[in-house]
Amino acid sequence: MHFGPHLLLAALEGLVTSAVLALTALGLSLVFGVMRVVNVAHGEFFMLGAVLAWAISTAISGHPALGFLAALVLAPLIVGLIALLAERLVLRRLNYNPEATIVATIGMLYIIQQLALTFYGPEARPVEPPFSYRILLPWFGYSGYKLSIIAASALLLVATWLVLTRTKIGLIMRATQYDSETAQAFGIPVTRVYAGVFALGAMLAAVAAVLIVPISQAHYLMGQDPLLLSFIVVIIGGLGSLRGTVVAAVLIGLSDGIISVFFSPTLAKIIATLLVAMVLVFRPQGLFGTASR
Amino acid sequence: MTDKNGFFDLSRSALTRRTALKVLAAGAGLAVAPGFVRYSQAQSSAPIKIGFQSHRTGIGAAYGRWYEKTTAAAVKAINDAGGINGRPVEVIIEDDGTDPGRGAEVVGKFASQHKTDIVYGTLFSHVVIGSAPAAGEAKMPYFVVSEGHHVASTKLNRYVFQPGITDVKSQIQSMAPWIAANAGKKVTQIFPDFAFGYDHRDYLPPALKAQGAEVIAQIAIPPTESSFTKYFPQIPAETEVIYHVMVGPAVLTFVKELGEFYGSNRPQLFGFIDSLEATDINSPGLEFLDGSHFWEGSPRYAQPDDSPAQKAYRAAVGIDDNGASVGDPKDVSTAAHMFGCWETLYVVKKAMEDAGYKGPEDRAKLVEATEALTEFAEGPEHPQGPKTFNGKIHQCFGIQNISKVEGGRLNVVHKTKIEDGLYEPEGDYTTQAL
CATH class of the missing domain: 3.40.50.2300 (Response regulator)
Known part of the structure; x- marks a missing residue:
């Protein structure tokens, strides 16, 4: 294949990775930014989103788009509820202690994973894409659905950004992030904000999973890679910085796509990890993060 | 970093000597309690125990599930026909997570805890390669259904066999x-x-x-x-x-x-x-x-042109004409590989009968009896087709x-x-x- 089309394919693949990664990492970043909780179970909320998407889309007969749309709405809501429950039952009782919550979310990771294994099973199951249009380029074919993932993800990112910067809810969240004690003094129900943010973070991961599941497959171990990549993105972008997260996701996604197409996927992972190390050494707060006060 | 609630303060719940002794005593009591892991007195009527190293979870899970179904069907057929040497066959399943490290642990568990007669049923080649040394060390006959060339390469050890599927x-x-x-x-x-x-x-x-x-x-x-x-x-x-x-x-x-x-x-x-x-x-x-x-x-x-044996085998395992589960047309089987479980169990039966196998003390005899096998005729015990067996490299050969x-x-x-x-x-x- 010639260099031009080769690069185009690499960029497309990279953008799809970026799109999903940006949503997942944004959830992780939001939870850390506002709550100072490192959510190790984040990848499992991603997996739950995919598994629920399978369950919902198989329960609804008719055109595959119906089942998929239902999954796109319902799966994140259910995952959000589960996250809310976990926040109430576990994180709040630990007073959001940073060390204790890491241990607790590791526990949640295993509990959710094993529950999925018990009730969903060890198989990888496919979800039918809402439409299967193959874009025919002169050099190779490409899935139209994959392109729509990029668009959907961009829309969701813009929506999240609008909520955070243009609404009262967003203002409250940012106030809590900036200084939770002062926020509480001004009558902001900080614990309810925490609960909402934790649920929102999980929902973002779940939405990303619903989008990716028609081209991947739902599997109980699928949460591991997104978790690792999200951490990489969040560290590079700066924990708690929305802009940094999106920029880093595009950076990591594109470099992953291009390096794995031209060289090898292993090299792409090596370079991403090296980048994390460099950022940690030279700019510990991340590219767009602010130094901790 | 604060530790306001003292989550990491171990001194708060210090283990006293008295509690430690209590815990130890309770553990010892449990171990000598009647019925706790005492499998040693194998009688002639006691079942022959086959340890099944199954890929229940991990990347091999789909294969594991169908290997279990096929194994259950073959064991039922063998037991209905009188078992092996007049003894019923019992299968004990342990999940290896399709992981070589856990595979070796599972073999160890079969040898020391379950005290099975043989270990059987592994598919993924890296698990076989990871588990084979443990089987050799425990002198435990290890019958794999793996397809890889590792058994026939003679780089494993004398206790590993692949008599039911080609490499x-x-x-x-x-x-x-x-x-x-x-x-x-x-x-x-x-x-x-x-x-x-x-x-x-x-x-x-x-x-x-x-x-x-x-x-x-x-x-x-x-x-x-x-x-x-x-x-x-x-x-x-x-x-x-x-x-x-x-x-x-x-x-x-x-x-x-x-x-x-x-x-x-x-x-x-x-x-x-x-x-x-x-x-x-x-x-x-x-x-x-x-x-x-x-x-x-x-x-x-x-x-x-399916033979009557092939038809009977498909019915026993429970797959329809499309190779899917009889009850669920969406549940597609691993038909191309799982026949190997059925055939391997019949090879084990034949070898145990040839060796006059009585219990774990006869494992060496079982190895030699398996090595002495040369041919498996097509039929109910070998529905995939006829096979030859090379005892020197522990590998069967058949049609594709x-x-x-x-x-x-x-x-x-x-x-x-x-x-x-x-x-x-x-x-x-x-x-x-x-």
Whole structure:
């Protein structure tokens, strides 16, 4: 294949990775930014989103788009509820202690994973894409659905950004992030904000999973890679910085796509990890993060 | 970093000597309590215990589930016919997570805790390679159903056998003439990046070269990969045949993305059914496979010339004419491989009867009796077809099926002969001490 089309394919693949990664990492970043909780179970909320998407889309007969749309709405809501429950039952009782919550979310990771294994099973199951249009380029074919993932993800990112910067809810969240004690003094129900943010973070991961599941497959171990990549993105972008997260996701996604197409996927992972190390050494707060006060 | 609540302050719940003694005493009491792991007094009527190292979870889970179904059906058939040496067969299943490290632990558990007579049933080659030393150390006969060349390479040890399924080297050697003659001469290989894939990587090029064809590119993909399009640009444009063999949970994605990449304008495809095992070939997006060819150990779809033994075997395991579970047409089996479980159990039965096997003290006799076997006739015990067995390399040899995707099903278009897959032994296990 010639260099031009080769690069185009690499960029497309990279953008799809970026799109999903940006949503997942944004959830992780939001939870850390506002709550100072490192959510190790984040990848499992991603997996739950995919598994629920399978369950919902198989329960609804008719055109595959119906089942998929239902999954796109319902799966994140259910995952959000589960996250809310976990926040109430576990994180709040630990007073959001940073060390204790890491241990607790590791526990949640295993509990959710094993529950999925018990009730969903060890198989990888496919979800039918809402439409299967193959874009025919002169050099190779490409899935139209994959392109729509990029668009959907961009829309969701813009929506999240609008909520955070243009609404009262967003203002409250940012106030809590900036200084939770002062926020509480001004009558902001900080614990309810925490609960909402934790649920929102999980929902973002779940939405990303619903989008990716028609081209991947739902599997109980699928949460591991997104978790690792999200951490990489969040560290590079700066924990708690929305802009940094999106920029880093595009950076990591594109470099992953291009390096794995031209060289090898292993090299792409090596370079991403090296980048994390460099950022940690030279700019510990991340590219767009602010130094901790 | 604050520790306001003292989560990490161990001194708060210091273990006193008294509590420690109590806990220890309770543990000791439990261990001597009647009924706690006392399996040693095997009577002549006691069941023969087969430890089944199953891929219940991890990347091999789909295979594990069907290996369990096939094993249950074969054990039921054996027990209904009077068991082995008049004793019933009991299968004890342990999950190895399709992980080599856990595989070795499971073998150890079978040897020391369950005290099984043999260990059996492993598929994934890296698990076999990881577990074989543990089996050798415990002097535990280890009957695998793995397909890899590792047993026949004589690089494992005298306790490892593969009598129920052929190995990759033999499969490739017997199919290479067909590929070169019917599919094309310039072949690009796509294979999983671990032991099983390396057998394909190492044995296909010489086998094709002998037929005047050549491998022009080799693409290794990790079995845990979830997205594949990025590998396809490495396929050279002059490729006439893509030879693909993938495993893992994402095989459907692999084939779908191959279809998206090429559409109907594709090179010839020759795949190992592993790329689609436990997956419906009529899934949306797989239409492009029509007219392509697959290797199958045993055909997934019922064929017009199926023997009565094959029909009886399919009924016993519970798969319909499409190779799916009788109760659930969406639950597609791993038919191309799982027959090996059925046949291996009958080989174990034969060897135990030949050896007059009584209990774990006869394990060495069982090894020698298995090595003495030479032939398995086609029939209810070997429904896939006739086989020969080479006791020196602990490997069986049999026929292979090449099937074509036509009208949404796989039709066998070519069957190889046993002789096509024979090769010079690379060593001799029987010279090793027992």
